[in-house]
Amino acid sequence: xxKIAVLTSGGDAQGMNAAIYGIFGxxxxxxxxxxxxxxxxxxxxxxxxxxxxxxxxxxxVAKGGTILGTARCDEFKELSVQxxxxxxxxxxxxxxxxxxxxxxxxxxxxxxxxQGIGVVGVPGTIDLDIxxxxxxxxFDTAVNIAVEAIDRIADTSEAHSCFSVVEVMGRRAGFIxxxxxxxxxxxxxxxxxxxxxxxxxxxxxxxxxxSGTIVLAEGAxxxxxxxEIIERELHVHTRANVLAFIQRGGxxxxxxxxxxxxxxAYAVDLIKKGKNHxxxxxxxxxxxxxxxxxxMKQTKECSAYLAHLGRTLSCI
Ligand SMILES: Nc1ncnc2c1ncn2[C@@H]1O[C@H](COP(=O)(O)OP(=O)(O)OP(=O)(O)O)[C@@H](O)[C@H]1O
Ligand SMILES: O=P(O)(O)OC[C@H]1O[C@](O)(CO)[C@@H](O)[C@@H]1O
Numbered sequence: 001x002x003k004i005a006v007l008t009s010g011g012d013a014q015g016m017n018a019a020i021y022g023i024f025g026x027x028x029x030x031x032x033x034x035x036x037x038x039x040x041x042x043x044x045x046x047x048x049x050x051x052x053x054x055x056x057x058x059x060x061v062a063k064g065g066t067i068l069g070t071a072r073c074d075e076f077k078e079l080s081v082q083x084x085x086x087x088x089x090x091x092x093x094x095x096x097x098x099x100x101x102x103x104x105x106x107x108x109x110x111x112x113x114x115q116g117i118g119v120v121g122v123p124g125t126i127d128l129d130i131x132x133x134x135x136x137x138x139f140d141t142a143v144n145i146a147v148e149a150i151d152r153i154a155d156t157s158e159a160h161s162c163f164s165v166v167e168v169m170g171r172r173a174g175f176i177x178x179x180x181x182x183x184x185x186x187x188x189x190x191x192x193x194x195x196x197x198x199x200x201x202x203x204x205x206x207x208x209x210x211s212g213t214i215v216l217a218e219g220a221x222x223x224x225x226x227x228e229i230i231e232r233e234l235h236v237h238t239r240a241n242v243l244a245f246i247q248r249g250g251x252x253x254x255x256x257x258x259x260x261x262x263x264x265a266y267a268v269d270l271i272k273k274g275k276n277h278x279x280x281x282x283x284x285x286x287x288x289x290x291x292x293x294x295x296m297k298q299t300k301e302c303s304a305y306l307a308h309l310g311r312t313l314s315c316i
Contacts, residue, residue, distance in 0.1 A: 001032070002031075002032045003092070004095065004097070005037050005097050006052075006097070006098040006264075007044060008068050008069070009040035009073075010040070010102040010124075010125060013142075014065075014137075014253070014256050015141065015259060016070075016138070017064075017067055018256065018259075019122050019264035020100070021264065022263065023267060026264070030272060033051065036049070036050050036052045036056070036068045037097075039070060041105075042071040043071065062257065064248075065249065066100075076108050082108075083115055085115070086112055090117075096118035096271045097117055097120075098267045101122075101124050102124065102125030102130060102136070103131075103296075118276030120271055120276055120279070120289075123136040123279070124137045126176065126247060127175065128173060129173035131297075131298035133280075133281035134282045137260045139176070139256075140256050141251075141253045142169065145246055146176055146184070147183045149166065149246070150215060153239075154184065158212065162236060163209075163212060163213070163227070163239070164227075165223040165227045165238060165241065166214070166216065167240070168218065169248070177189060177190065177220070178306055182313060186215040189310045190215065190217060190221060190226070191217050193220045197230075201230060201233045207315055262287065263282075266287045270289045275289045277291060
């Protein structure tokens with residue numbers, strides 16, 4: 001009987017459990033045994049490997065986080081450690097490993113594939129920063145959490161006639177900032193480091209804003225200094241809010257539950273077709289498999305149209 005395994009790696013993302021659920025469902029349908037590796041590559045190196053059963057996954061779709069746990073494991077960047085991990089997979093008879101994670105986890109999966117282990121990547125990160133796919137599991141939930149927070153902060157900013165800078169996650173990418181800024185009708189959106197604080201101040205002054213939110217991607221700056229600049233230049237009290245890890249928790253939205261389940265099942269389909277050096281991607285709203293070395297080369301920027309729309313709407 002074919003044995004496959006799954007691990008979650010990097011920052012957790014809402015919908016990772018749904019992906020595990022989808023993987024289990026398709027593996028069960030195809031008669032594969034599914035093993036769960038706890039805590040990412042660190043768990044693989046500790047041989048922390050358990051066989052998954054229906055009762056382990058039956059109730060997890062609605063849960064944030066990941067039942068397997070995740071980790072960051074810098075030692076996995078070493079070739080000797082990657083060889084050890086591949087030997088462990090072979091010791092347990094695991095022919096193919098599904099890695100649910102972000103771009104860094106994909107790097108690790110690519111290294112494992114070069115050691116002869118079949119790997120399929122499922123894009124699981126709230127950042128949306130994997131170049132070969134239009135969607136990554138967790139993004140929709142993180143944006144909705146940010147929008148709810150921005151709506152709440154906007155109310156109290158207006159009540160007190162003050163500004164509030166809201167710093168959102170995304171690592172070096174500005175997708176969460178752009179989407180949540182537009183959805184939260186921010187007075188200004190600071191999605192990347194191309195925009196300067198002076199430009200934001202000029203914009204707020206030009207459109208005579210005296211209250212409201214300024215959404216800031218963490219990769220573009222920090223809320224505290226941005227708030228100080230705005231308050232100093234415009235003489236309006238300005239608060240700093242860092243959303244941080246609330247964006248990574250809570251129950252996944254329906255989109256992340258369905259995309260997670262779909263992408264997980266699709267990963268097993270790719271293994272069945274022998275496409276086990278591939279990444280599960282969404283392109284033009286369709287699922288597809290992209291060969292891992294090709295997929296890792298692809299990059300993407302924020303949609304220019306959406307960025308322009310953000311600027312347009314923030315002038316209203
Ligand atoms: N270049 C690399 N070579 C081998 N393994 C890597 C490499 N980069 C990252 N990894 C492995 O993947 C793990 C997760 O990577 P990273 O911490 O960058 O998170 P990620 O997968 O990008 O997810 P997120 O961006 O959501 O945090 C690392 O801790 C490490 O074990
Ligand atoms: O979980 P850590 O290691 O603190 O990393 C935080 C980073 O992880 C992410 O949440 C996902 O990559 C980023 O948005 C954020 O910058």
